[in-house]
Amino acid sequence: EDKVVQSPLSLVVHEGDTVTLNCSYEVTNFRSLLWYKQEKKAPTFLFMLTSSGIEKKSGRLSSILDKKELSSILNITATQTGDSAIYLCILTGGGNKLTFGTGTQLKVEL
């Protein structure tokens, strides 16, 4: 069974801090790893990673995949209160379903 584990489960930081969120996985047939941000409503897409070692960036957020270590990290620099959310790591393996991690709850305080 495909499995996704995220750490830490929750994190509280101050505005301006840099955070690194971790995701590790086990999968029988890797297709891609996705990062989503979930606030009060539905998850919103951040990144899709398919190749190892290639960093994806979007503003203050960046992410990279390590297929050898079966893991990915999501970095957020200069955090803002609007970054407070649950960050989901999601695996697409064989077939067309997604396997979700439990998420990391990030709270950014002033």
Add this chain to the structure above:
Amino acid sequence: EPEVTQTPSHQVTQMGQEVILRCVPISNHLYFYWYRQILGQKVEFLVSFYNNEISEKSEIFDDQFSVERPDGSNFTLKIRSTKLEDSAMYFCASSEALFLGKPYEQYFGPGTRLTVT
């Protein structure tokens, strides 16, 4: 920007009643999905749907659940006889296509909160 929509946003029903949750996927998308998230727990896959049939379903998706695409735009999830443990947020998602070896992005709707009393 196109988006997935879901109705209602919140539904309260009594145990044993049937509920139908509605979703309108993005118009050119071909794959449709239902997920649920019990409060405080992680999002769980329920079912995927393509070409008017279920392509994959999880263990959660038992005989009490069914999905349908009754017309060209709506995608529905029916729960025949709701149980207390069906209380959750239900997310619909859609994606453009699934090509062998090519990953895809799923777009999520805002969710329907189902409360079974």
